[in-house]
Amino acid sequence: MNRFIGFIKKEFYHILRDRRSLFILFGMPIVQVMLFGFAITNEINNVDIAILDHSKDVNTKEIINKIATSKYFSIKGFIDHEDEIESTFKKGKIKAVLNFEKDFSKNLVTQKKATVQIVTDATDPNTANTISNYVGSILKNYQQELNQGLNLPYQIVPQTRMVFNPELKSVYMFVPGVMTIILMLVSAMMTSISITKEKELGTMEILLVSPLNPIQVIVGKVVPYILLSIINAAVIILLSIFVFKMPVQGSLFLLGAESTLFIVNALSLGILISTISSTQQTAMMISLMGLMLPVILLSGFIFPISSMPLPLQLISNIIPAKWFIMILKGIMLKGVGLAYVWKETLILIGMTIFFIVLSVKKYKIRLE
Amino acid sequence: MGIILNNISKSYANVPALDDISFEVAPGELFGLIGPDGAGKTTLFRILTTLLIQDRGNAAVAGYDVLKQYKDIRNHVGYMPGRFSLYQDLTVEENLTFFATIFGTTIEENYDLIKDIYIQIEPFKDRRAGKLSGGMKQKLALCCALIHKPKVLFLDEPTTGVDPVSRKEFWEMLKRLQQKNITILVSTPYMDEAELCDRIALITNGKILQINTPEAIIASFPKKIYKVRSSNTYQLIQDLRIYPDTHSAYPFGEYLHFTPKSEAFGPMDLSKYLEERHHKGIEVKETVATIEDTFMDLSKAQE
Numbered sequence: 177m178n179r180f181i182g183f184i185k186k187e188f189y190h191i192l193r194d195r196r197s198l199f200i201l202f203g204m205p206i207v208q209v210m211l212f213g214f215a216i217t218n219e220i221n222n223v224d225i226a227i228l229d230h231s232k233d234v235n236t237k238e239i240i241n242k243i244a245t246s247k248y249f250s251i252k253g254f255i256d257h258e259d260e261i262e263s264t265f266k267k268g269k270i271k272a273v274l275n276f277e278k279d280f281s282k283n284l285v286t287q288k289k290a291t292v293q294i295v296t297d298a299t300d301p302n303t304a305n306t307i308s309n310y311v312g313s314i315l316k317n318y319q320q321e322l323n324q325g326l327n328l329p330y331q332i333v334p335q336t337r338m339v340f341n342p343e344l345k346s347v348y349m350f351v352p353g354v355m356t357i358i359l360m361l362v363s364a365m366m367t368s369i370s371i372t373k374e375k376e377l378g379t380m381e382i383l384l385v386s387p388l389n390p391i392q393v394i395v396g397k398v399v400p401y402i403l404l405s406i407i408n409a410a411v412i413i414l415l416s417i418f419v420f421k422m423p424v425q426g427s428l429f430l431l432g433a434e435s436t437l438f439i440v441n442a443l444s445l446g447i448l449i450s451t452i453s454s455t456q457q458t459a460m461m462i463s464l465m466g467l468m469l470p471v472i473l474l475s476g477f478i479f480p481i482s483s484m485p486l487p488l489q490l491i492s493n494i495i496p497a498k499w500f501i502m503i504l505k506g507i508m509l510k511g512v513g514l515a516y517v518w519k520e521t522l523i524l525i526g527m528t529i530f531f532i533v534l535s536v537k538k539y540k541i542r543l544e
Numbered sequence: 545m546g547i548i549l550n551n552i553s554k555s556y557a558n559v560p561a562l563d564d565i566s567f568e569v570a571p572g573e574l575f576g577l578i579g580p581d582g583a584g585k586t587t588l589f590r591i592l593t594t595l596l597i598q599d600r601g602n603a604a605v606a607g608y609d610v611l612k613q614y615k616d617i618r619n620h621v622g623y624m625p626g627r628f629s630l631y632q633d634l635t636v637e638e639n640l641t642f643f644a645t646i647f648g649t650t651i652e653e654n655y656d657l658i659k660d661i662y663i664q665i666e667p668f669k670d671r672r673a674g675k676l677s678g679g680m681k682q683k684l685a686l687c688c689a690l691i692h693k694p695k696v697l698f699l700d701e702p703t704t705g706v707d708p709v710s711r712k713e714f715w716e717m718l719k720r721l722q723q724k725n726i727t728i729l730v731s732t733p734y735m736d737e738a739e740l741c742d743r744i745a746l747i748t749n750g751k752i753l754q755i756n757t758p759e760a761i762i763a764s765f766p767k768k769i770y771k772v773r774s775s776n777t778y779q780l781i782q783d784l785r786i787y788p789d790t791h792s793a794y795p796f797g798e799y800l801h802f803t804p805k806s807e808a809f810g811p812m813d814l815s816k817y818l819e820e821r822h823h824k825g826i827e828v829k830e831t832v833a834t835i836e837d838t839f840m841d842l843s844k845a846q847e
Contacts, residue, residue: 182642189634378627381625382625386618387618544597
């Protein structure tokens, strides 16, 4: 046991003294989450919108004026009919259409309530969401101005309608994806590099001619990275919750446990890579090409698996990241418990055991 | 309990690296493996340290078979590879502690064994191993190989790339370690170091040329040997090679070492020949053979 602890201590020295790796380890997750997060939830400016005004009365004019004078929107056209909305969007410039109902002012006076529909082009779901929020707040402002000194308040009801992507499918989706990529990269690439480094520098030769057995070496290599990756996963989750206000619906404990499982899975892949490569560079290339690309392209992070051709759909099944992203989406966005993700969890456990057994078997107890 | 090799052969992709090697190293002996680069020394070390598997033959280290009991060997030998193989980003002390720990011991437990060596690098114990000088690196590597009190110590070219003063110190240390009953197998391309071993094996092209004490090897040199010098060394070696009575001629320090073919050779004949060829400052003197001369002679005979 002492031997093992001594080995782990040595690994921590390596990690903490290599500033570049340390930067990759901790800098990259933060930078990536920030980049993805801010690139997506950025503010909007001068977004082109069109107006479909069925009433053309005092109130709608005032509202249109308010919107036109705000720096967020510029009105680029007026249309006369609902049928034109889609074709307007298809031209690509206009991102939203404000659709005022018939008899807007009349409804406001008689029924104290009038409706305006905000139709957005949700191919870019984040912009769509931001636009409806901004229009909503402009409407609210106007409503407050109208209501000053009135006993029975008027109510302007904004109705949001998304075209093309009504369920807003990729909002917050980047968090599970980025988390998967980072855990994969840190865990698999870093371990495979740290093991091949020993081969390259010749220290593996001395480790082999010592009483350490393969399991002690492998586990000793992996334990520090498990700890670091767990810290990383926690940082990513905390950033998403506190910086991007992402709701985590499910149990944090389950989230942590599943993340740890995926980390161990990625680490065992890293060990496997190190057993087949003899230089740090090969290990890095294999990790990048063999792991990163499939994770990005075939895991469902960027391209939905259901829209892939059948052969790719089948291949995606052997990619651990696919299952982990499914688990993450389930827990984070839908708030489901283990009862709903047990199948994916079992698949991940099975893959992990397979990789570990394979790497222990492939680990060379000699030089050739 | 020392080292025994029986008919060890090993090839890499049909290129033979070791060809039918057999010898024994007695317990407590300081045994030298002398040969040029590519002679097969490292392959031999790797077979004995259980890192490679021989194609044929068998070997035992400290009484353990290199194949079947490789785990026992790994517990009881110290190995210092030819390339500096410690953790460069760890300090001197951390390296030593690490190797003590993985062998299940502590620095304190075996301190007396490494004390003489460690004292010299102790002032730098907080320095990273990568920042040490060549000689210091070797001392640290030796400490790390010794820290678990091995029965057999394997040193693969420990003095390559080390300055002459450190080399001398290093060999003095080996002599002291020998007193502590550790069997030492050391390889070196430097013939002058060979004379410091109890016995040596001359090895080239995967074959052993001779095994004996350094004195006996020198005494076995069959011919008279002359050191020859002139002001134009390059021309001298050209001329000696076409001289009809030349058996061998090769550079040796500032001289050429020359052995004649005939028993009747006299130094005056050679001086005269060289004068005819317009050499100046000619010097032809009989000298004592060295290990290198023997080595050159034996490898020439092998060809």
